[in-house]
Each structure stands twice: as structure tokens, then as C-alpha cells.
Amino acid sequence: MMRRTLLIICLALLAACPALSINASRAAVLQAQSPADNIASIEAYSKQMDAYTKRNARAGRLFGDTRAYETGDEPARWQEFKTKRALQRAEVYSAATAWTGSTGEPVVVNIDLTSPSGDWAQFNNYYYRSDGTLAKLRAEMRTFMGDVIVIRDRFYDSKGKLLQEKTRYLDLQTRKPKKIKEGDFMDMPPEVYAKTSALPFYVLLKKRR
Numbered sequence: 204m205m206r207r208t209l210l211i212i213c214l215a216l217l218a219a220c221p222a223l224s225i226n227a228s229r230a231a232v233l234q235a236q237s238p239a240d241n242i243a244s245i246e247a248y249s250k251q252m253d254a255y256t257k258r259n260a261r262a263g264r265l266f267g268d269t270r271a272y273e274t275g276d277e278p279a280r281w282q283e284f285k286t287k288r289a290l291q292r293a294e295v296y297s298a299a300t301a302w303t304g305s306t307g308e309p310v311v312v313n314i315d316l317t318s319p320s321g322d323w324a325q326f327n328n329y330y331y332r333s334d335g336t337l338a339k340l341r342a343e344m345r346t347f348m349g350d351v352i353v354i355r356d357r358f359y360d361s362k363g364k365l366l367q368e369k370t371r372y373l374d375l376q377t378r379k380p381k382k383i384k385e386g387d388f389m390d391m392p393p394e395v396y397a398k399t400s401a402l403p404f405y406v407l408l409k410k411r412r
Contacts, residue, residue, distance in 0.1 A: 236339045240360035249330045249339045252311045266404045267295035281404035335399040336361045342393035348376040349388025363397045
């Protein structure tokens with residue numbers, strides 16, 4: 204009887220305070236158990252995180268590498284931006300959006316790379332477990348050098364071992380499957396950050412806004 208009474212009180216509080224209900228739902232997503240070391244659970248986890256980032260698009264923190272693109276030997280100079288407009292005005296060629304979990308660690312990180320010429324672009328999505336280990340990397344490269352899109356899905360266990368890799372080649376214009384031969388295009392495999400601490404802007408992430 205006591206338990207039922209407490210439950211009714213809790214439900215009444217949630218109904219009276221919509222914001223509380225939303226925050227509770229959001230916390231439940233962020234505190235979800237880390238995916239087990241199998242493909243199906245990792246895939247389910249990444250879809251759950253995709254839904255979360257879509258619902259909370261404005262919650263992502265924005266970063267950009269402000270070094271000059273031409274100076275390849277110059278160390279990266281990542282900085283945080285308050286708005287997308289400010290990031291766009293900076294005209295960076297490496298930009299990132301990061302969503303953090305209840306512990307303050309990133310759970311999803313999207314890194315976009317391109318060049319001044321616009322000949323190619325790469326979009327890398329990293330999904331991390333609550334312990335900071337990489338669960339999945341989804342990378343999409345688009346290039347006019349061969350008119351091809353390369354989509355890679357890589358799944359990792361909690362020790363950093365690659366469990367599976369799926370690669371698809373699509374036509375850049377039609378997005379239909381395309382047969383690729385060696386030398387048809389210049390490939391650019393994505394950078395793998397096996398732990399959140401390896402992210403190039405991790406120090407900035409740990410600072411409170």
C-alpha cells in the first residue's frame with residue numbers, strides 16, 4: 204500500500220512539472236547501460252544515441268580547429284564556439300559537435316572535415332560507452348575524385364579490438380551502389396579515437412562552459 208501511494212505521488216509530481224518529466228527522460232537516456240561487446244547491442248546503442256542527439260541538437264558543444272589549413276605542420280588549435288554562426292564565421296576545415304553524458308564524458312562526437320577546394324568532405328560519427336571506450340565509428344567520405352561516397356561502419360569491443368567493419372561504395376550523384384577498382388579514387392580512412400581522452404579537443408571538453 205505504501206509503495207503504491209509513493210508511486211501515485213511521483214506520477215502526480217511529473218504530471219504537474221513537465222520540465223521534470225523531460226529531464227528524467229533525458230537522464231535515463233544518458234545513463235543507459237554501455238553496449239555489450241556484440242554487434243547487435245552496439246548498433247542498438249548507436250541508434251539510441253542518434254535519437255538523443257536529434258532531440259537535443261542544441262545541447263551539442265561546438266569546436267573547431269582554427270589553424271591555417273595550408274600549414275600542415277602546425278599543431279592543431281582547437282577552440283570552443285558558443286554558436287554555429289560563430290563557428291561558420293571562423294571558416295575552419297575541421298569542426299566537431301560533442302554531446303556529453305551524465306558523467307560529463309562525451310557519448311557522441313561528430314567530426315566534419317573538408318578542404319578549401321571542396322573536392323572532398325568527410326563526416327565521422329563516434330559513439331562512446333560510459334567508460335570512455337569507442338563502441339562504433341561511422342564514417343562517410345564524399346569526393347569528386349572518382350565521384351564516390353565511401354561509408355564505413357566499424358564496431359569495437361571495450362578493449363579497443365575491431366569486431367567488424369562494413370564498407371559500402373555509392374555513386375556521388377545517385378547514391379546507388381558503385382563498383383570500385385583499385386586506383387579509382389584517393390581514399391582517406393578516418394582517424395580512430397579509441398578513447399574519449401584521445402580526442403584532440405578533450406581538454407576543452409572537460410572545462411565547464
